[in-house]
Amino acid sequence: MLQIDRWKRILIIGLCVLGLAYAAPNLFYKRVEAHNDAVTQIERTGASTPELEAAKAGWPGWLPSGLVNLGLDLRGGAHLLAEVQVEQVYKSRMDGLWPELRRALADERSTIGAIRRVQSPEGTLKIEIANPDQMSRAIEIARGFSDPITSLTGAGQSSLDISGSGKTMTIQLSDAEKIAVNDRTMQQSLEIVRRRIDEVGTREPTIIRQGDDRILIQVPGIGSAAELKELIGTTAKLTFNPVAGTGSNPDASVDIGQIVLPDAENEGVYYTIEENPVVTGEELNDALPATDENGFPSVTFRFNPSGARKFGHYTSANIGQPFAIVLDDEVISAPVIRQAIETGSGQISGSMTFDEANRLAVLLRAGALPAELNFLEERTIGPELGQDSVDAGKIAAGVGFVAVVALMILSYGQFGVFASIALAINMGLLFGVLSMIGATLTLPGIAGIVLTIGMAVDANVLVFERIREELRHAKGPARAIELGYERAMSAIVDANITTLIVAAILFFLGSGPVKGFAVTLTIGIVTSVFTALWVTRLLTVMWFHRARPRQIEV
Known part of the structure; x- marks a missing residue:
């Protein structure tokens, strides 16, 4: 009998509503984006302004606010290929x-x-x-x-x-x-670049290792490749310096051989340190978050033999005195020497949380073994070109959608209308899933979406043709519809499983743009099967129970 259980109806409708709710923010992209930026800025700085509050109020906080991030080719930005001078x-x-x-x-x-x-x-x-x-x-x-x-x-x-x-x-x-040195240096360089780019709040940067000694950096929304190069810099300098004093005046007078540097965390705090470091980041082998003897968060570090000897001599002579850990001309920590550290391994402890301990360990590792970056390739993609790509993608998707809807309605009448409604829901679910996972959409991703529009109705075509065949065998309309969905199931599953296998191969073996195509194609296949087998079936059942037709035309 042509029937869908109530709990299945609630589940189908609930999934559709949830997916469309997560997709809805993309209809108000700039407003939601401004809201998200304002929330992030307020949380990071702890301060608010009327402009930030207005932007935050531009989108209700109780609604989903995830967006499909636009890639470099759609938003514009900068592309760099850097070689690490290992x-x-x-x-x-x-x-x-x-x-x-x-x-x-x-x-x-x-x-x-x-x-x-x-x-x-x-x-x-x-x-x-x-x-x-x-x-x-x-x-x-x-x-x-x-x-x-x-x-x-x-x-x-x-x-x-x-x-x-x-x-x-x-x-x-x-x-x-x-x-081992090459691997550590590449990891540290990646951490340095990522940390510096994250500090300016750019969205969804692509920072990945390529080959043995190269880093690919793509940052959407940034002005130019020159600006990105200035942001990244070329080296990260980590030093361990003696502390001569602290204060709040950045212009305080100092002796020869001393400099004044700001605290990286506490605004208005400045340290007077000896310019000549005790040890440098080149002599630091590793740093890891840990706990001290009282169970409080701490950071353990280990020097190479050269650094261990120098640091051991210094700590033996300066027990009870602070020393500064300086990264890129900022004091990231100034712990007090509790005891002589002559083994090359030490521990930094104090009033820090586990997150702060982990962050300090990352900073220490990032500053160790610095190497210059030689930029082999740089490219700037203007926002106008990115907008042209977005507009072209919209036109392609719109034309494809209209063509598919027209073909389905002309071919299958009332059932074509149900397939068209399911196709619209399918697009909403696709963008909803992309928003949930924070995916980045690129031109190949748009190609995957357009392909999904064309493939989305394949399952409906199989079902409707099967219903036609059952009607030719003098089955009643209800039985014909039920058998149409049941007997088309195997063909639909087989066809989409083979496509999923191809998409998986593209994802695991392809590069960045190909991966984007594979992701949208995979999500599109899953949502297409769901809408074709369950959403159109639900629409058909609801219509059939309401209209009670004696015969139907497909």
Whole structure:
């Protein structure tokens, strides 16, 4: 019998209403966008202005406010492809190793003889000793500065590759250590870029690693590639400096060798610090959020051997004194030295939450091992071009929608009207799901939507043709409709499963634009099947129970 249970009706209608409610904010895009920006600004700064309050009041807070974000090709913005100069990290490691190694070798000058650094390629440290017979002893001392590699690919290897020939000892990073350094440097560079872009409140930036040493940066809504380059900068400088004093005057007089820097978190607080750092970010190996002995949030950090020695000497002589952690000329933390830290591993604790501890650990990691960014490609997409793409997408979708609706109504009459209503609901559900997941819409995504419009009625065509066939066999209208939906089910499922498989392949193997096409296509397939099998069926059942036709035409 042609019937749909009440709970199924409520579920179908509820899903449609929910999806359309989440899609509705896209009809008032600029108003909702201004509301979201105002809410974010108020939450971030804790302050409000009449303009922000007016923008916030432009959309009811109890309604969904998620939007489908517009990608770079639709909104305009800047595109950069940056190459991270990882070789600079190798050079910094060798330059940082030389002073400590020189001191250790000088302690045994009586046997090794005089030592001096000789010219060598960048990333390589060459040391000449006066007594070549003691080269094995010099190599033994140098190996004391090498750390074991803990990664799976480099297990059992050391961080330094040390060799000697004649009077010259050559030191460089081992291949396994270079791989680990490259990975850490890329992760830190990604964190730095993401943090700096997030600070200006840009929407849905694309910041992804490409290859071994490149970063793709796409930021919609920003003025130009030059502005984005200025925002990102080229390096992130992390240092650990002695604190000479604190105050509220940024122009306070200081002694020679001291500078005044602001607190990154507390406005109006300034630190007078020694300009010469104790250690730098190049000597920080890692930083992780943790808890102290009382269970309160803290951050543990670990220096390399060179940094451990210098930091150990400093903390031993300055127990009870604060030291500043400086990132990009801002003091991100100024903890007090509780005890000497001579092992190379320390802990920063104090009045911080777990979120603050995690953020501090991220900042410390982001500042470690900085390397310059060489911009290989830069492109600015104007908002006018993006608007042209949006307008073209609207025209394509509108023409496709009207053509499909006209064809369905001309071909199937009353049933074509039901399919057209379901198609409109399908588009609403598609945008509702995109808004829920915070998806970014690009030109390939619009292509996926247009394709969905064309494919959305395929299931209806199969159902309606099946109903026609059942009517030819002298089935009653109610039985014909019921059998039409039942017997077309397998063909509909098979056809859409194969399309889903293709979409999955596109998503996992494709690049960014192809992934966007695959996402909209996948969501469109799911919503199309739902509307074709359940929404049109519900509309048909409701009409049939109301009209009670003795015969029907499809």
